[in-house]
Amino acid sequence: MDSSNKEIVKFITPFPMTESQKNMVKSKLSRIGNIDQMIFQEEVDPSLIGGIIIIFGEMLIDCSLRTQLDKMKEGMI
């Protein structure tokens, strides 16, 4: 929480996010929290390949293809 009690939500994607993507993500986040109380930050990490990682308070929502591939790799090992 920052000084105005808003929670910082960080988006990490392999490409810069488009407005429509941001709106779509916010829309979905609204199902689990009040987006008016959120401050959104963006970060680009090409190693994710695709998808998104959202750091939301202590919560980590990992929807990246890199993690999907890593899980698949662990499953094969």
Added chain:
Amino acid sequence: MISIDRSIIFQIINFLVLVALLFRFLFKPVVQALDKRSNHIREEMEKIEKEKKAAEEMRLKYEEESKNIHIKFQEMQEIANQEAVKIKSKIIDEAYQESEKIKQTAEEKARIEIDKLYSELKLDIIDISTEMAAKLLRERIDISKQDQLIEQLLEEAIDKIEIKSDVQYGQQQ
């Protein structure tokens, strides 16, 4: 009338006396000496016979002992042969067991090495496959696919979070 010459009578008497003297002083000692010699020869013969008999007994005894020694030698040789066969068999068994042990150890080592190589190969294949998949995905992901991915994956994640929240809420109730 027959006349006898006195000298003949004397000659006869002298002859008889001579015979008597010869018998007394010559013939008897000679006979005694001969008897003594004969006895000595007989004793020597008996002694030789005894010695011959003893020698024969000794020969027989040695022959018997030699026979016994030969039998004993054959028995010992037989025992030695049996012992040699046992030792040979034991050595062959031990060598076989040792070779089996070495073979098993080598097989075990080979199996471990193969398993290790297989695991390494499997990991390499998985790494390569994953990297290839990542490369292919990087080449094919564009804005529209990224939209689909975010839509699909985030939807599933949010659903799971909602279900978890519902469960926790239900447990608190």
